Amino acid sequence: MSDLRKVLYVEDDPDIREIAELALEDVGGLILNSCASGELAIQQLEVFKPQVILLDVMMPGMDGPETLSAMRDMGVITDTVLVIFMTAKVHPDELQRYKNLGVEQVISKPFDPMTLADEVRALWDTFNA
Amino acid sequence: MPDSTNSPQPGNRLEQLKEAYKKRLTLEFARLREIESHLLQDNTRQESLDALHSALHTIAGAAGTFGFHTLGEAAREFEQRVAKQLSQTESLGTLPGGWLNKLQIALDADNSKVKHSLETTQQRGIEGGPTIWLVERDNMLANYAKNQLTSFGFQVHCLSDANELEKCRSHPPDLLLIDHHAIGAADFGADLAVFWKAILSNYDCPVFFTGAEESFNARLQALRAGGRGIL
Incomplete structure (x- = not known):
């Protein structure tokens, strides 16, 4: 199993993006590419080649699930890439939607900036176990 | 690897981000006041309810990360009520009166707490806790x-x-x-x-x-x- 280094993070809220950058880069030591929208993330995907994609669920324009669907349709995500949704609410109907997209992991919002990187790493380890 | 001689330490940056978010909340509350004034004229107006749901969702998802837990929880509760109202599974007018005032009280409660660094704002499974x-x-x-x-x-x-x-x-x-x-x-x-x-x-x-x-x-x-x- 390769160590986790590269994370693509998609979040429309600039304040949350900034604190996640702090949490994942400065606290967690990860290489982060953060994008303000699903459209921008799709453009970054092939060049950046992330190991983990962290996707906010509710965003204006393309939401998280729509972004992931588009990525999958383009064939730019392999099954070695872990996709994690970040959301402030989980409803059983939504869970089914996530699972239909092959997403089994969710990080709840609000997140703790001091433990976010550990949480992502733990999910990465589980994904590769 | 970040250069620690030029970059502020994470703890300091967290405090700076918290201050920046606190200022942003002033704008968020101005936006909520505007939505409230529309809803006072017509509390079934779809456009206003959508705007309120979006504003509350944003606060509910972010406030806790910056240490404003009471506000985040209050916003979450009201967001869920508005969502029900929008899906029409509950009768109209389920948002309690004075909701904005209650959000302001929640914010004041967070602000009045002893200054914590962000590292200690979220409790993680307290030993001996319930x-x-x-x-x-x-x-x-x-x-x-x-x-x-x-x-x-x-x-x-x-x-x-x-x-x-x-x-x-x-x-x-x-x-x-x-x-x-x-x-x-x-x-x-x-x-x-x-x-x-x-x-x-x-x-x-x-x-x-x-x-x-x-x-x-x-x-x-x-x-x-x-x-x-x-x-």
Whole structure:
């Protein structure tokens, strides 16, 4: 199993993006590419080649699930890439939607900036176990 | 690797970000006041309710990360009420009067707390804190709920099947949260209430069932099964 280094993070809220950058880069030591929208993330995907994609669920324009669907349709995500949704609410109907997209992991919002990187790493380890 | 001689330390940056977010909340509240004035004229106006839902969702998802936990929780509660109103599963006008004032009180409460650094604002499973057993078959949902509850200081133990409740009685929990589908593959049919009552008779703590349905029938089933209600 390769160590986790590269994370693509998609979040429309600039304040949350900034604190996640702090949490994942400065606290967690990860290489982060953060994008303000699903459209921008799709453009970054092939060049950046992330190991983990962290996707906010509710965003204006393309939401998280729509972004992931588009990525999958383009064939730019392999099954070695872990996709994690970040959301402030989980409803059983939504869970089914996530699972239909092959997403089994969710990080709840609000997140703790001091433990976010550990949480992502733990999910990465589980994904590769 | 960041250059520590030029970059502020994470703790300092967290405090700076918290201050920046505090200023942004001033703008968010101005936006909420504007929405409130529209709703006072017409509280069924779709455009205003959509805007309110969006604003509350943003605060609910972000405030806690910056240490404004009381505000985040209040925003979450109101967001859920607006969502129900928008889906028309509840009668119109479910948002309580003075909701904006209540949000302001929540913000004031967060502001008046002794200054904490962000590292200590979220509690993680306090040793000796109240214990919740969560019986949930869905792994994703279980992890999500566990994260949420531990961030409020609860110690959470997850069980994937209700039958496991029969086996672990040594250290009973303070609260049981049970997904009412967590009964394995068995179909108990009309005996479902009997099944739950038999298992729960060994527990003295409050029991709540969890599920997607909040109908009268679902609540009644929860009570018949020995729970205090359904979440």
